[in-house]
Amino acid sequence: MLSISTKKSKTALVVSLFILSIVVFGCNNSQSGGKKRQLISFKAYNGINYSEVSRRMRNGLSFNEYGYQLEPQWKLKFVSDDSISIFSPTKNAFINFPLTRGYDSIFNAARSWLKVRKITKDSITMEILIQKGDSLDVKGTKVFMRFFADNYVKNVLHTDTSILRRPSHQDTLFIKALSAKANAxxxxxxxxxxxxxxxxxxxxxxxxxxxxxxxxxxxxxxxxxxxxxxxxxxxxxxxxxxxxxxxxxxxxxxxxxxxxxxxxxxxxxxxxxxxxxxxxxxxxxxxxxxxxxxxxxxxxxxxxxxxxxxxxxxxxxxxxxxxxxxx
Structure with a gap:
């Protein structure tokens, strides 16, 4: 589960920068003789308030067979290409964090590595990446976070985030099947x-x-x-x-x-x-x-x-x- 830290760890930042250099080096090597890809930019989306509305595995479920639930929690706003504001439930306030960008739409913020799969002014889809020691698994976890802009939720969908975050009908059917086996x-x-x-x-x-x-x-x-x-x-x-x-x-x-x-x-x-x-x-x-x-x-x-x-x-x-x- 992703979470939000309100402390700045110097050691973590050094490790993050080191991992980023590995990612960048690998991307540059893979593109030798070709056109370099540019760092991802969030300039066009600065100042838009996004709220996470779902966090699901590749199969579309937010629960696994052990009962663990992936919960949508994040609220964020891109401040600049090197800064992001993320809501902290423990502080009940938005906290600014450094944002470290990498190639292939990868970035690090709030002690988490993420890969942007799609971004518009209305929505963002991101995949969670896993840090393993001093390397980053860029293949991804196949766990996807979906965000909607708050204005889009209110003025286009005419609903609110709490409703969108509810488990799906597919989740309910999955839990019913698990429960039937467990009760038998x-x-x-x-x-x-x-x-x-x-x-x-x-x-x-x-x-x-x-x-x-x-x-x-x-x-x-x-x-x-x-x-x-x-x-x-x-x-x-x-x-x-x-x-x-x-x-x-x-x-x-x-x-x-x-x-x-x-x-x-x-x-x-x-x-x-x-x-x-x-x-x-x-x-x-x-x-x-x-x-x-x-x-x-x-x-x-x-x-x-x-x-x-x-x-x-x-x-x-x-x-x-x-x-x-x-x-």
């Missing part, structure tokens, strides 16, 4: 865009969901919050002190099934014991004391997976739990 077999679960919710129904148990703060270190990407929803669960007055980390499948009815341990265990006997005990904790404490709401995507409820870190603190447990399980 929970092991085919995929990430829910609205993750499964776990809450406590007992004063003996506290539940908190981990959240990611978007910042420069994670490239302003908090998609892990729905791709891998993670919960910390603390059980007071447990039968003994313990700490287990594992995944759980949550089906479309809110029922839970054990997934796999989240710790590395090379010894098969130790692994079997870990699974046996943590599964028993899930079947007793978690099923007794938790409310679970299944996840959904585009309003469609389906099986998904969560990660849990369960801590038990010894004390005098409720007789109900003590009698229900002996570990």
């Amino acid at each position: 077999d929970y092991t085919k679960a995929f990430a829910a865009r609205q993750p499964a919710k776990i809450t406590s129904r007992s004063p003996l148990v506290s539940v908190s969901q981990r959240t990611t703060r978007p910042d420069i270190l994670n490239n302003f990407d908090n998609s892990d919050d729905y791709l891998d929803p993670t919960y910390d669960i603390v059980i007071k007055k447990a039968y003994k002190d313990f700490y287990f980390s594992f995944t759980m499948y949550i089906d479309d009815k809110g029922r839970t099934y054990y997934g796999y341990p989240l710790v590395g265990l090379d010894d098969e006997e130790a692994k079997a014991d870990y699974i046996h005990t943590s599964k028993a904790i899930m079947e007793s404490y978690l099923k007794l004391y938790l409310n679970i709401k299944p996840g959904s995507t585009l309003g469609i409820i389906h099986s998904s997976m969560v990660s849990v870190h369960v801590e038990g603190k010894a004390g005098s447990p409720k007789s109900e739990v003590r009698k229900s399980k002996r570990f």
Whole structure:
């Protein structure tokens, strides 16, 4: 997912310029004996406010089979051929960034490499490029960003950006098909865009969901919050002190099934014991004391997976739990 950085990194700029020199050198070599291509210019489009209305893969979908969603987020305005203004959701303001141009319609801005496929005063289509170490994959990711000029949206299409950004009918059909498979077999679960919710129904148990703060270190990407929803669960007055980390499948009815341990265990006997005990904790404490709401995507409820870190603190447990399980 592309994101916006409000910090200027000197190191990143040096790396970007180095990569650009590689791109330019490669283009010049490929055109030896022919006419040189000119640097892309945005002069004719300066001052036009563009908003991203879709971000899709080559197959036209904004979702993949794992539930990851490509979200249109950007708003931008070309200021000059070496400057671009991009809206920062974290700052709720437009921020000016240096723009580094390359041949073959490639440019770098806001820590992202992009290739312009088509540009007019009404719309832009760009492809996301990937930086790999000290080189740039100019073949592209086959992920395309589509922008419309704000005036075009308002005065020609007579709509607004929020409507244009909605998932397509094709996305809905894709999610329905994935959901049907996942609900028939929970092991085919995929990430829910609205993750499964776990809450406590007992004063003996506290539940908190981990959240990611978007910042420069994670490239302003908090998609892990729905791709891998993670919960910390603390059980007071447990039968003994313990700490287990594992995944759980949550089906479309809110029922839970054990997934796999989240710790590395090379010894098969130790692994079997870990699974046996943590599964028993899930079947007793978690099923007794938790409310679970299944996840959904585009309003469609389906099986998904969560990660849990369960801590038990010894004390005098409720007789109900003590009698229900002996570990």
